[in-house]
Amino acid sequence: MYQYDNYDQTIVDERVAQFRDQTERFLAGQLADDEYRPLRLMNGLYLQRHAPMLRVAIPYGLLSSDQLRMLAHIARKYDKNYGHFSTRQNIQYNWPRLEQVPDILADLASVQMHAIQTSGNCIRNVTSDHLAGVAADEIEDPRPYCEILRQWSTFHPEFSYLPRKFKIAVTGATEDRAAVAVHDIGFYMTRNDTGEVGFRVLVGGGLGRTPYIGAIIREFLPKRDLLSYSEAILRVYNRFGRRDNKYKARIKILVNALGAAEFATRVEDEWQQMDRDALTLTDAALADIKRRFTTPDYQAFDGDAPAFAAKLGEDAAFKRWVSRNTHAHKLPGYRAVSVSLKTPERPPGDATDAQMDTLADLAERYSAAEIRVTHEQNLVFADVATQDLYALWQGLDALGLAVPNIGTLTDMICCPGLDFCALANAGSIPIAADITNAFNDYDYLYDIGELKIKMSGCMNACGHHHVGHIGILGVDKKGVEFYQLTLGGSAASDAVLGDRLGPALEKERVVPVIRSLLDVYLEHRQEDERFLDTYRRIGMTPFKDRVYGAEDEIRRSA
Amino acid sequence: MKVIKNNTVVNDAWQLVDDGAELPAGDVIVSLGRWQQERDALLARDGQVGVALTGDQDPAALADDLDQLPLIGLLFPKFTDGRNYSSARLLRERFGYKGELRALGNVLRDQLFYMQRCGIDAFALAEGRDADAALQSLRDFSKVYQDTGDSATPVWRLRGAV
Ligand code: SF4
Numbered sequence: 001m002y003q004y005d006n007y008d009q010t011i012v013d014e015r016v017a018q019f020r021d022q023t024e025r026f027l028a029g030q031l032a033d034d035e036y037r038p039l040r041l042m043n044g045l046y047l048q049r050h051a052p053m054l055r056v057a058i059p060y061g062l063l064s065s066d067q068l069r070m071l072a073h074i075a076r077k078y079d080k081n082y083g084h085f086s087t088r089q090n091i092q093y094n095w096p097r098l099e100q101v102p103d104i105l106a107d108l109a110s111v112q113m114h115a116i117q118t119s120g121n122c123i124r125n126v127t128s129d130h131l132a133g134v135a136a137d138e139i140e141d142p143r144p145y146c147e148i149l150r151q152w153s154t155f156h157p158e159f160s161y162l163p164r165k166f167k168i169a170v171t172g173a174t175e176d177r178a179a180v181a182v183h184d185i186g187f188y189m190t191r192n193d194t195g196e197v198g199f200r201v202l203v204g205g206g207l208g209r210t211p212y213i214g215a216i217i218r219e220f221l222p223k224r225d226l227l228s229y230s231e232a233i234l235r236v237y238n239r240f241g242r243r244d245n246k247y248k249a250r251i252k253i254l255v256n257a258l259g260a261a262e263f264a265t266r267v268e269d270e271w272q273q274m275d276r277d278a279l280t281l282t283d284a285a286l287a288d289i290k291r292r293f294t295t296p297d298y299q300a301f302d303g304d305a306p307a308f309a310a311k312l313g314e315d316a317a318f319k320r321w322v323s324r325n326t327h328a329h330k331l332p333g334y335r336a337v338s339v340s341l342k343t344p345e346r347p348p349g350d351a352t353d354a355q356m357d358t359l360a361d362l363a364e365r366y367s368a369a370e371i372r373v374t375h376e377q378n379l380v381f382a383d384v385a386t387q388d389l390y391a392l393w394q395g396l397d398a399l400g401l402a403v404p405n406i407g408t409l410t411d412m413i414c415c416p417g418l419d420f421c422a423l424a425n426a427g428s429i430p431i432a433a434d435i436t437n438a439f440n441d442y443d444y445l446y447d448i449g450e451l452k453i454k455m456s457g458c459m460n461a462c463g464h465h466h467v468g469h470i471g472i473l474g475v476d477k478k479g480v481e482f483y484q485l486t487l488g489g490s491a492a493s494d495a496v497l498g499d500r501l502g503p504a505l506e507k508e509r510v511v512p513v514i515r516s517l518l519d520v521y522l523e524h525r526q527e528d529e530r531f532l533d534t535y536r537r538i539g540m541t542p543f544k545d546r547v548y549g550a551e552d553e554i555r556r557s558a
Numbered sequence: 559m560k561v562i563k564n565n566t567v568v569n570d571a572w573q574l575v576d577d578g579a580e581l582p583a584g585d586v587i588v589s590l591g592r593w594q595q596e597r598d599a600l601l602a603r604d605g606q607v608g609v610a611l612t613g614d615q616d617p618a619a620l621a622d623d624l625d626q627l628p629l630i631g632l633l634f635p636k637f638t639d640g641r642n643y644s645s646a647r648l649l650r651e652r653f654g655y656k657g658e659l660r661a662l663g664n665v666l667r668d669q670l671f672y673m674q675r676c677g678i679d680a681f682a683l684a685e686g687r688d689a690d691a692a693l694q695s696l697r698d699f700s701k702v703y704q705d706t707g708d709s710a711t712p713v714w715r716l717r718g719a720v
Contacts, residue, residue: 011699014698038638285717
């Protein structure tokens with residue numbers, strides 16, 4: 001966990017004062033709506049369907065137990081006792097009052113948190129692998145680089161009024177767990193021929209109205225050049241990105257208009273001309289940042305605890321949860337644990353204040369007092385000794401948070417949709433509830449295996465529907481909610497956009513159609529193929545025929 | 559023109575002149591196009607000459623003229639148009655411009671801090687804005703993270719690691 005020094009704290013405190021002043025001027029009528037708007041957005045504050053929505057930054061998804069308790073406190077004091085964890089590894093509150101937002105920010109600042117640049121046309125909160133630092137497939141821990149990018153991008157004076165929002169993701173692992181390919185810049189840590197560690201650089205990924213998987217513009221960037229190269233990309237974008245149409249203003253449109261090769265040449269030219277020395281990441285500066293990350297107090301185990309093996313034998317429910325919700329850890333005797341926020345009780349990604357408080361206690365007891373937020377809207381306890389797993393599981397179960405569905409079809413990504421979001425065309429939370437209720441047989445879920453359903457309430461694609469194995473997009477047809485399905489998308493290392501299944505479906509048909517799609521999968525599945533693999537092998541036709549062919553027959557017989 | 563300069567509000571003699579308009583006496587700021595077409599005549603006048611750049615104009619177009627220009631204006635048609643932040647940095651850091659960089663147009667107090675950090679040192683606030691109040695915003699932050707060629711020392715240097 002990164003620890004602020006006085007400088008970091010000063011900047012966050014001064015931000016609170018600045019935003020308080022801006023908000024007071026707005027409330028006093030001295031700042032016009034359209035002048036205040038970008039200012040509040042740069043602080044994650046939206047004016048929504050029912051009330052303002054405040055998005056709080058969780059840099060690269062990492063939280064201390066004290067910070068999680070503060071998030072619980074805010075939910076209790078200023079909101080309706082819950083918060084929503086988003087695909088950006090942030091948390092959103094749906095019911096704060098505008099005049100209280102400065103106080104919320106002051107509370108956040110007291111635990112080294114903020115809402116800086118969680119929205120607006122600026123560089124957003126940097127996201128990363130939720131298993132950073134503990135994954136076995138990691139080349140290097142990406143978090144110090146995320147923190148360096150966080151600091152560099154915080155109130156960057158040149159890049160605070162970009163053509164559009166700008167998202168950066170970093171991963172240090174070989175498997176992409178952070179949807180890096182759909183970011184404006186994606187950094188993949190890699191080794192060159194001489195064994196030096198640096199970054200492969202991708203630009204122009206993004207979802208929304210015009211989805212793109214990003215293009216690699218540099219195969220190897222030395223670590224020391226991380227900031228100068230980022231600055232070159234941002235400068236090219238800031239100067240040449242379109243500003244005449246907000247739907248064509250993301251960097252992906254510029255990269256596509258110029259072609260990735262030409263875009264790369266422009267970045268390279270800018271980079272060659274700029275004063276790179278000032279931005280070079282020296283060994284000393286990097287060491288300084290790394291030093292301010294605390295490391296868990298790991299114990300040396302030979303392997304899994306004997307008591308753990310015994311419990312696996314005794315308790316089938318525990319065993320099921322372990323096999324579904326825990327992940328390998330780089331150290332023997334440890335596991336990383338996913339806490340599923342996809343439960344029948346609440347909308348995907350939501351947690352109550354009481355749950356957050358208890359999770360903070362559990363993290364202190366069992367996982368180095370840290371919690372991570374995943375882009376799939378779950379939480380992770382990254383450093384749990386196997387000897388503690390049973391007790392942790394019981395603790396989670398008491399909270400209703402031991403649902404063993406990680407990676408299965410009920411572990412959906414789902415945006416707030418029509419229930420909260422002013423931009424929505426259709427509800428997404430009710431569809432998620434329908435799916436959760438319909439598919440509640442674990443044997444069936446496990447038989448289906450890995451299946452990523454991702455759902456957005458409109459084409460802004462906050463729910464990443466384009467890269468779902470099954471994507472669901474809410475559309476509005478003459479005031480009625482319809483749902484457009486896509487198949488075959490992926491946000492992992494094999495990132496690809498999904499294909500449209502066919503005409504949008506009425507709300508009632510979404511669950512039956514998913515069932516039909518799964519029937520087709522089960523009929524065609526070879527060995528342990530995932531849904532995605534089967535789709536890739538057999539293509540769209542069998543799925544389409546089943547869904548729409550059947551519809552034709554029904555129509556004909558009617 | 560009323561401007562914020564060196565942390566005070568002053569009224570100076572510079573006038574922004576539209577392209578078609580006749581040149582008044584005194585110090586004038588003209589467009590890049592007019593400067594390129596009428597450079598000799600402009601330099602032969604009594605008053606001083608400055609050039610105003612729009613966000614889509616490449617500051618490199620002035621690279622050879624910098625010694626002759628005591629002032630370069632940067633036009634912000636809307637305060638959300640951030641292109642001239644890049645132009646300001648290029649003029650200061652790449653081309654070494656030492657004269658005055660003046661923000662013109664929809665210049666509002668809540669952006670002054672960023673402008674200043676990019677090397678802009680004079681701010682002609684939008685019509686009807688309270689310049690004295692705006693002065694406060696130039697001091698919004700006492701610490702900064704980036705090295706952007708202004709006089710502020712970024713915190714990673716203050717940390718003494720380098
Ligand atoms: S995808 Fe649309 S409906 Fe869903 S949160 Fe984003 S903007 Fe709102």
